[in-house]
Amino acid sequence: MSTNTARNRISYIIFILLVTFAGYYINNSYYLQVLTFIGINTLLALGLNMLMGYAGQISLGHAAFYGIGAYGTAILTVHYHLPPWLALPGAIVAAMLVAYIVGIPTLKLSGYYLGMGTLGFGMIVNIIFREWSSVTGGASGFIGIPPLELGSISFSSTKNYFYLVWGFVLISIIICRRIIDSRVGRALRSIHDGEKASAAVGVNTSRLKLQVFVLSAGFSALAGFLYAHLVLFISPGTFNFIASIRMVTMVVIGGMASIWGALLGASLLTLLPEWLHAFSEFEMVVYGLILMTVMIFLPRGLTRGILDIVERAGKKHDQ
Amino acid sequence: MTNNHFLLEIESVYKAFGGVEALSDISFLLKSGSITGLIGPNGAGKTTLFNLISGIFPSDNGNIIFNGTSIKNKKVHKLVERGIARTFQNVELFESMTVLENILVGQHTRTRCGIWGSITRLPWVSREEQEAHQRAMELLDFVGLHEHADKTSSDLPFGWQRLLELARAMAAQPKLLLLDEPAAGLNITETMQLGELIKKIREQGVTVLLVEHDMSLTMEISDWIVVLDQGKKIAEGTPRNIQDDEAVLKAYLGTTKKKVKGER
Numbered sequence: 001m002s003t004n005t006a007r008n009r010i011s012y013i014i015f016i017l018l019v020t021f022a023g024y025y026i027n028n029s030y031y032l033q034v035l036t037f038i039g040i041n042t043l044l045a046l047g048l049n050m051l052m053g054y055a056g057q058i059s060l061g062h063a064a065f066y067g068i069g070a071y072g073t074a075i076l077t078v079h080y081h082l083p084p085w086l087a088l089p090g091a092i093v094a095a096m097l098v099a100y101i102v103g104i105p106t107l108k109l110s111g112y113y114l115g116m117g118t119l120g121f122g123m124i125v126n127i128i129f130r131e132w133s134s135v136t137g138g139a140s141g142f143i144g145i146p147p148l149e150l151g152s153i154s155f156s157s158t159k160n161y162f163y164l165v166w167g168f169v170l171i172s173i174i175i176c177r178r179i180i181d182s183r184v185g186r187a188l189r190s191i192h193d194g195e196k197a198s199a200a201v202g203v204n205t206s207r208l209k210l211q212v213f214v215l216s217a218g219f220s221a222l223a224g225f226l227y228a229h230l231v232l233f234i235s236p237g238t239f240n241f242i243a244s245i246r247m248v249t250m251v252v253i254g255g256m257a258s259i260w261g262a263l264l265g266a267s268l269l270t271l272l273p274e275w276l277h278a279f280s281e282f283e284m285v286v287y288g289l290i291l292m293t294v295m296i297f298l299p300r301g302l303t304r305g306i307l308d309i310v311e312r313a314g315k316k317h318d319q
Numbered sequence: 320m321t322n323n324h325f326l327l328e329i330e331s332v333y334k335a336f337g338g339v340e341a342l343s344d345i346s347f348l349l350k351s352g353s354i355t356g357l358i359g360p361n362g363a364g365k366t367t368l369f370n371l372i373s374g375i376f377p378s379d380n381g382n383i384i385f386n387g388t389s390i391k392n393k394k395v396h397k398l399v400e401r402g403i404a405r406t407f408q409n410v411e412l413f414e415s416m417t418v419l420e421n422i423l424v425g426q427h428t429r430t431r432c433g434i435w436g437s438i439t440r441l442p443w444v445s446r447e448e449q450e451a452h453q454r455a456m457e458l459l460d461f462v463g464l465h466e467h468a469d470k471t472s473s474d475l476p477f478g479w480q481r482l483l484e485l486a487r488a489m490a491a492q493p494k495l496l497l498l499d500e501p502a503a504g505l506n507i508t509e510t511m512q513l514g515e516l517i518k519k520i521r522e523q524g525v526t527v528l529l530v531e532h533d534m535s536l537t538m539e540i541s542d543w544i545v546v547l548d549q550g551k552k553i554a555e556g557t558p559r560n561i562q563d564d565e566a567v568l569k570a571y572l573g574t575t576k577k578k579v580k581g582e583r
Contacts (some may be wrong), residue, residue, distance in 0.1 A: 139487070177439050182437030183430050183451075190413045190424045192402070197411035200373065202399030202428035202491055211434060 008177055011260075019166045027084040029158040034274055036158070036230065039165035041222045041266035045250040045260065046172050047219025048182065052248070053256035054180060055212045056192030057107065058115050061122025062247050065217040067129055067239030069224025074142045074234060075135060084229055092221045098125075099217030102221030104211045122244050129236040132232050148229045155229070165226055169263075172219060176259055179215075188212060189257070220247075253294055255301025264302045326351040326495055326526045327372070332381035334367055336540075341367040345381070349543075354517060354527040355556075356541035358534070360570060363547040365530040369497055371530070373405045374398040387495060397465065402494035406484045406501060410449045414473035416463055418483055419470050422455035457494070458486045462516060478509040484485045485516065495526045502533045514540050538562065546570070548552030 026032055045287060051057050064081070072091030076082040082090070086239060106117045129136050136142055150153035157159045179185050190198040191205050199205050228234050246269060256266020276283045298305025327349035329401075334342040342364045349355050357365050371378045376397040383390050390398060413421050432449055436444045446583040459465040467475065474484060481501060488496060498517070502510045514536050521527055531537045537544070540557040546554040546561060549571040556562060561567055 008413060102357070162418055178440060179434060179437045182448070183427065183432045184434055184437050186416070186424045187427055189420075191414040192413050193415055197407065197413065198424075199395040200399065200405055200411070201425050202396045202489060203393075203424070204396045215434065227454075 001319065004181065005094035005294070012174065013162070015170060023159060023163055023166075027159075032158045033238050034270065035085055036162045036165050038267050038270045039162070040168045040230070041173055041270050042169050042177070042217050042263050043165075043223035043226070044247050045254060045262035045266045046169075046176055047216035047223075047261045049246050049251045049254075049256065049259070050179070050188075050219075051177060051216040052131045052251050053258065053261075054185065054188045054192060055209055057110075057209055057213070058248070059118040059216075060115050060241075060244050060248065061125070062220055063218035063239045063241070063243035064122045064125035064217070065095040065099060065138070066227070066243065066247075067125060067236070068098060068217075068225040069230040070234045070239065071129060071136055071142065071224075071229050072221065074145045077146050078142070078144055079135070084146060084225075085150070088222075088225050091225050092218050093197050093251070095221030096214045096215045099214045103213040107206065107209045107213060114211070119244070122241060127238055130218060131237060137234070139236060139294065141233055143233050144233070145228050145232045147232060157201050159301075161230055163207045165230075168222060169225065172222070173263075173277070180259070184211075192257075221294035223284030239264070253291065253302060258301065258303045261301050261303035268302065324351065325349060326386060327383075327528070328384040329368075331382065332371060332378045332383065334364075334371060334376075334378050340373070340550050342378075342547075345547070345550075345552050347545050347552065347555055348397065349526055349528060349532055351526055352355070352521060352524055352544040354529060354544060356537040357528060357530045357547065358532075358537055359547035362549070364550045365500060365547055368547070369528075369530060373472050373496075373497055374407075375405055392519075396428070399491050399493075399580050402492070403497065404488040404491040404493035404495070405497035406481075406488050406499055406551050407501065410480050411485050411504040412472045412480055412484055412487070414471070416472060417469050418459065418472050419455055419468040421483055422458055422490045423451055425458075426451050426454065429492055441491040441534075449565035451495050452485070455490065458490055460474065461489070462486045462517075478505050481505060481509075481513070482516070485513075489520065489525075493525060495528065496502070496520060498529045498531075500525060500532060501532055502536050503530055510536055512530045513559075 006318070021249070022035060026035070042064070048059065048062050051059055069091045072094045073084060073087040076087035076090050077084050102121050106114065106121065109117050130139050148161075153160060155164055158260060180188070187198070187203045187208055188202065191208065195205055227238070250265035250269045251262060253268055254263070255261030272287055273283065276286050279286050294302065325348040329345055329347050330344055332345045334339070337521055345368065357368065359365055370376055372383060374390065374393050374397070385398075385401065385403065386464050390401070413424060416424070421550065430447050432444045432447055456465055456468065462485060464479060464483060467479070472480065473525055475483060481504070485498070485501065501517070502513055505513060510533060517527055517529070517540055529537065529541065544556060544558050544561040545552060546564070546567050553566045553570055554562065554564045
């Protein structure tokens with residue numbers, strides 16, 4: 001256990017160093033922006049990973065919570081003139097509340113049916129974003145979202161926003177890590193391994209699944225908040241069905257039940273489209289091919305796959 | 320009303336699945352601190368009865384009283400909290416988790432750290448975690464697996480997996496322990512060790528209800544035997560009496576001549 005804590009601490013320090021170095025040496029605002037998006041996507045993947053990777057429950061509608069976070073802060077700051085930092089808890093609580101209400105009936109389902117249920121939920125929320133024009137701006141989007149500032153620090157600078165997002169990522173990683181290493185995390189993993197046995201040792205499986213669903217909705221809403229105040233303009237398309245699928249892909253590609261996997265998956269899925277611009281109209285084809293290749297050769301995700309390769313190489317070296 | 324004498328009272332319980340009667344009018348009592356063997360041919364309804372007692376599904380009729388209060392329609396996890404733990408016929412471990420972690424999950428109802436507790440890691444949470452670890456190691460010591468605490472549970476040989484599942488059930492600090500064919504798949508030595516463990520568990524004051532096909536084990540360790548056949552209770556008594564019971568011999572062998580002793 002103590003070795004675990006020590007290892008965690010080292011990885012946090014490496015993380016902080018990397019982020020600081022990146023922020024210090026990278027001055028190209030395009031790169032910084034891409035890195036910021038990676039951070040936002042990491043938050044999405046982290047939250048969903050708690051639900052999918054650890055509790056073993058799928059959600060194909062998580063972009064809805066991402067959207068509720070973004071629209072929530074947009075509505076609170078623009079329509080109600082709330083300062084963004086007050087809108088943040090508002091947006092997160094709103095998403096968690098929706099998750100709670102939706103989760104009670106939906107999480108009774110399992111497997112494909114849970115997938116279908118969450119998919120339907122995601123679509124309904126997206127239609128609300130698009131059709132409730134008086135509040136959300138409808139299909140043409142929501143404009144005029146104020147940028148973030150904290151005292152004298154303005155986050156309209158790309159570099160400051162980069163630090164802000166990655167600060168939130170670090171806090172979220174620590175929160176997830178602590179939950180996973182605790183009694184709650186073990187109970188979560190036990191649901192994944194066998195729900196019958198999990199109940200038989202006294203885990204209230206339906207309550208715990210609901211709790212994690214609500215928690216992951218909170219992370220998605222945080223990501224939505226950061227997205228909205230970064231681009232200052234949001235439209236329903238960002239939070240549609242494809243966005244939900246992209247989130248699932250990040251978790252699966254990165255490696256389920258791995259926190260650093262969420263980071264890796266988010267990075268890959270953010271960077272790939274950027275790199276693939278060169279292929280212009282073939283972009284989606286190449287994108288699909290890469291994802292397929294990863295899944296065929298590293299079915300347990302990048303993190304586990306790379307670790308396996310390293311371990312195998314190590315063994316060969318020993319011989 | 321608390322009854323000090325009987326930990327579990329089964330009162331004319333019925334259960335049918337789509338018109339097929341799996342259990343009909345079953346009644347018996349479990350004395351506190353005893354080992355009771357539940358035996359019967361395949362399809363007699365033993366596992367069904369286990370599932371009723373552990374709350375996996377409710378009975379259609381009748382009552383089950385545990386420690387003085389009715390536990391009808393109580394959820395599985397609530398019953399674990401009250402003190403009913405079980406093992407499964409086909410060993411249901413948490414396979415991706417280590418041996419130690421399996422026992423830690425087993426203590427779920429005896430620990431209380433929630434999401435906030437895990438994030439804040441207040442001193443009481445660390446203390447609870449430490450105590451849970453210590454108890455887990457004691458339990459692993461009890462079943463002889465302490466040297467394998469950090470192995471992944473699915474890597475253990477089958478016999479050890481059974482022992483681990485037993486230790487995990489004990490981690491819930493149960494008053495009543497339900498063992499569903501704990502000796503299935505074990506060799507003779509392992510079965511004997513298991514018998515000793517079950518006796519030791521009783522010495523700790525835990526009442527044991529055991530479904531088992533291994534007659535020599537059941538007859539040796541049980542204080543009381545209940546025999547089911549085709550959903551009905553056909554006999555109960557001490558192991559000695561049961562072995563001479565005509566109805567039992569008939570159900571098992573279709574004859575009244577031979578003795579069941581030593582059957583495997």
